[in-house]
Every structure is written in C-alpha cells, then in structure tokens.
Amino acid sequence: MTNRRATIADVAREAAVSPSTASVVFSGKTPVSDATRRRVLAAASALGYVGPDPRAASLRLGRSGIVGVVVGASLNHLFLDPVQRLMMDGLAEAVAPFGAGLLLLRTHTDVENAPTLLTAPVDAAVLIGCDAPLRESLDAARSRGLPLVVIEGDAGSDVPQILLDNRDAQRTAAQHLRDLGHTDVAIVTLRTRAEITSGWLPSDAEITIDVTRERLEGARDVFADAPALATAGSSIDEGLAAGRVLFADPANRPTAVIAQSDLLAAGVIRAAEEAGLTVPLDVSVTGFDGIPVDGLSPYELTTLVQPPTDKGRAAGEAVAAMLEGRVPASVLLTCAFRPGRTTGPVPARR
Amino acid sequence: MTNRRATIADVAREAAVSPSTASVVFSGKTPVSDATRRRVLAAASALGYVGPDPRAASLRLGRSGIVGVVVGASLNHLFLDPVQRLMMDGLAEAVAPFGAGLLLLRTHTDVENAPTLLTAPVDAAVLIGCDAPLRESLDAARSRGLPLVVIEGDAGSDVPQILLDNRDAQRTAAQHLRDLGHTDVAIVTLRTRAEITSGWLPSDAEITIDVTRERLEGARDVFADAPALATAGSSIDEGLAAGRVLFADPANRPTAVIAQSDLLAAGVIRAAEEAGLTVPLDVSVTGFDGIPVDGLSPYELTTLVQPPTDKGRAAGEAVAAMLEGRVPASVLLTCAFRPGRTTGPVPARR
C-alpha cells in the first residue's frame, strides 16, 4: 500500500486515458464517451480517488469558493442577535449556488498567527458593520484586490453597500408615538462606538456606529430633545438594565420608550413589569427589527420590520456579481412599520 | 499599468534576487541579510505585492488553514443556543494559533452546487452532533482522509470525541429534587430525533440524538416513570409551550420540572408565572448548561454548569493535534451542579 493519496494522474494511468480526459470526467466540461467515463470512474473508485483536490483546483481556477466574513467581536456576541443570525443565513444561501461557503474571520484577536483576509484563501470579503477595527480588514481586502461588500457601513463609494432606511423607519415609529400624544419619550440606543460605553448620551455625543446614529436621528427628527440612554449592545439584559434606569423614579418617567432593537425593547418591557407598570397602559414601548424574540411572547411588539435575510442575500448577490465580473449594486432595503400591542395613548396625568 | 497581480517572481526580479530568497523574506524560514530583505520589501511595496497568494501556498504546503465545521440546520437555529455560540468561540480560538479559521458548511441544503467537505479546501472537519444527516459528512470526511472530530456524537472508535457526562450530571440534579422530597416530576427534553417531533414521549421512544437520550437516562435513573415532553429544540419559547402543557391542569401538575437546557427552563418558568405559580414555592425547575440566559434575570437557575467554551477548545485542540500528526485525545468533560433559587421543597399538599 502506498500512503500517498491518489491523484487524477494516477486515475488516468489506471484507466489508460490521458489526465485531461480523466479531469473532464469529473468536471463535465467536455463530452466524454460513456465507455471511457465508466473506465475512469472504476479506476477512481479502485484507487479511492473521490474527486479533484480542492487546493489544487483553487490555484488552477483562481477561485477557492470561500467568502471571508469579517466579524468584529466574538461569535457569541455577534450571534446573540437574531438579526445577524438571519443575515448570515441569507448570505450563506446567496453564495452557495456558486459553490462558496463562509469563512469566519475576526478583526481583533490577540492570538498570534490567526487567519486574516491577507492569509486566508478567500475569493471575496464581507464586512459586517464598519467601525474602526474593521478599517484594518478593509485595507487588507483592498490591498489584495478582493471583491468587497460592506453591510450597514460606509466604506467609500467604490464598495457596494447594503443599507437600511434606518432613519426614515425610526422616524415613522416616533411619529406614531407622537400621534398617540406622547411627548415625554426616552430613547434606548444600541452601542454607540467600538468601545463599550453605556449610559446617558450627551446631546453632542459622537456616534461612530452608523446604525445607531441613523436610528437616533430618526427618533430625534420627531422628539428633538428626547434623552437617550446608550447600551452596550442588543440584548434583553441590556434593555432590562436601561429600563431600570428609566423607570427608577416613578415621579419622573417617560410615557414612551423608543428602543433601537426588539431585544432591547423586550428588556425594557421586562423592566416596566418589574416596576409595576403595565405595557402599554402605563408606558408604550417600540422596538426595531421585527424578528421573533425568543421569550418575548405574549407581547406583540410595535416595531419596524426589517428583512435581515434579504439583507444577507443582497450582500451575497453583490459578492456573486463581483466574482462573475458583473457590476454589483448597492441596495437600500426598507423597513415596514408594524403596529403591535405595546404602544397606546398617553396615560391620564399621574 | 499591468492588470495582472504581481507574483513573488515579479518581486524577485524587481529586487534582483532569486524567487526562493524573496519567498524566504516573507516566510522567515531562513535567515536573510538585512540588506536583501530591505530590497525585497521595497520591491514588493513598489509592485503592490502584499504577500504570497494563499491559494498557491495551500497547494504547495498541503494545508489551507481552513477547518470545515458542519452544522446541521440553519445558522439561525444553531446559534440560537448560547452553548453552541460559546462552543464555536472555543473552537475558533483553539485553531487560530495554527493560522486556521472556521468554514461553515451545512449538511442538508437544497441548493445545487453548495460547498461540501468534498469540494471545499479544508484541512480538517468538525461535526457538531451526529444524527443521520451528518452521516453523509462523516463519509465524505473519511473518503478524503480528513482529520475529523465529532462533538457530542459517536462516529466510531477511530474518531476522537468530545463528550459531556450528561447522564451523570442530569442524575445529580434529579437526585437533588428527590432529596427535596419531589416525586411528581416532569421532564422537558431537547429534540429527540433529526425530524422535528414534539409532544409526550412514549416510554419506549427511540431517541437518536445522543445528548437528549443521555440526559433523559440520567433523569430516569432517579425518576424511572417521570413523564417526558419533547420539544423541537432549545429555546425559551419551546420551554414556554411545554410549560403551558405541564401546568394546564392545576389539579394535576408536577411539583418539579427537569428541563434539559437552561433556555427550556427559562420558558418553563415563564409558563409557571403565567399559570400563577411561584418558582420555587409552587414548582421547582432545573435547567442544564449553566450559561447566562439573556432575559432570565432575576432568576438564578438551579442547573448543571457545562463548559461550552472548553468543549470547543478541546475539539480545536484535537484538530490541531491531528494536523500536526500527533494523536488526538478524546475528552470527557464534566458538568458541575449549581444550586440556584429555582428549586425548593415540595409544596404543602394542595
């Protein structure tokens, strides 16, 4: 027994055909007579050859079938958010028909030798979000000339973007609250910058994370002076913590809360319950995302429904387009306002 | 302007050195004089060469730095579970020092042409769980001679396994309930088979998912006849649905519930609240996993704490060992019982 794996040359020899013929049997790019095909396949299975070596094929074809997805924080953190999970599903689905899969890469890791866009055999890169640490990956992709797509972040005009009408959508929700008579409104925001900094937001706070800034602008378009409380990210527990702050002083609490995500809204609602408040009788709460929140039932959140899977799919299609040499389109996806049962009229004066 | 990307040969020519010398400047495998190194680097930057082409390097080295992770269902579904998220983080962390990253692959997808273990340039494969659909990936990995690790599933004695003492741990929790005097106990299980089938479990039900079967055995070691209600998977909402069933009849409800995951337990607790029951006064609930459940506070779950990150890390180390030609170890990780505030003595007779 040899311990070297069989190559297509071995198969060809065994089948008494040329390497190119054997190759064609596997790739199907050229017609092959049935007889030879059978011979080649028989030889292959005799030698335990299961198909071309992907590594050699990638070099030859100039394509590895791998799309690098650069995520900022830990997977645990990223995938806590259902929006991201669905987005990744859409992305995977859209590149799969091209034989491509997703390689997870992290921007910042203290591990020596960790794989990056510079060292991994990727055909294209997808960046999620676009705060400072991602900048590095952006440069890497550019210097290697990799097709690049950015999701909810601005990387310059040459990179296709997959955007959401965050500001318009959030304004719609705010307007809904105003229509219900609310004037005393608080905003609970997503993370505002790469570093974790939660707490009351100064009115001139610099917000480097686009989605947070845009949604805040939408809310402020209607409630210009609404106080905003920043969280460390989209989770129920962060929303709970924020809600506790908002409802701490019974004499001085908002009648409505605009949360920048459904998870945050779920936490705010929980905090309201804790404080003995009924939603929406005592306080109205709006979310953002419109995804099913595990554990939120029986509430039906008033929220903005975004299409996370479509977002991923759009990114995937942009990648696919670039891989085929077509010109990818930037996409602006829109959110739909979905009234639920967590908003209502302003309660009678306390 | 040429539109072909520069290769290391171009760099070598520009720097007036041999290709091998230029290569060594980037790999650092052999000493190079400072002067030539500088010349090469200068030439590289002049030509916009940012390092060896990973595709060519993979062929030459026989290593792509990619570990295929085969997940069964959608990413959304998989990553709903915090245990899986943390596990993946551990896995990524453990292979990163070897320059390796994780490529997500799905077992069953109806997409034509989707990447698989047979077509993707992976150095090794990690299978998560091991029900029927994974079998296929297992064969693929075997036929390509890929190093293979299975997490919480049995793939035969030649494959290193990363296991948890599910049965022992669950027995400990059950014993805890028995010690508190409970005899009327119900079990809420994880998914029992690849297909989704929830509902009361016949006593002779065939359970193909190992973790579910093992935990059930542990519970049955103490409460041999406890009724078991199967769910479609680990989520708060599934637990909520199960809890509603359990607590539907006030005259005939269990005094304790053994949930096979913390998420399920969280849902059961929510159902108890809904039914007007107080935990642990009216009903005790145990979980399994010991991870922070977003949205469960302020409860402190009585649960079994498993080390999900270690589990991933162990898998990653086994992979790394195999890549280096060392003999990987199977690992049996143990869970620790952590009493919380969701279990208590049997309530006075109703």
Place this chain on the structure above:
DNA sequence: TTGTATGCGTTATCAT
C-alpha cells in the same frame, strides 16, 4: 472524442 503540453504561484531541497 481524446491526448499533449503548459502554467497557476509557491516553497522545500539541495548545492553554492
């Protein structure tokens, strides 16, 4: 329909 020849971009070996 089949075969021949070549190159994809590297890196390891060996000699200098």
Place this chain on the structure above:
DNA sequence: ATGATAACGCATACAA
C-alpha cells in the same frame, strides 16, 4: 546567505 530547480495537483488551449 543566496540561487537553481523541482514539485504540489489540476484544468485548459490546442492539436490530433
């Protein structure tokens, strides 16, 4: 410390 050369395994252009 540096250079010449071969090989990694495959897929294609082109000839037959």
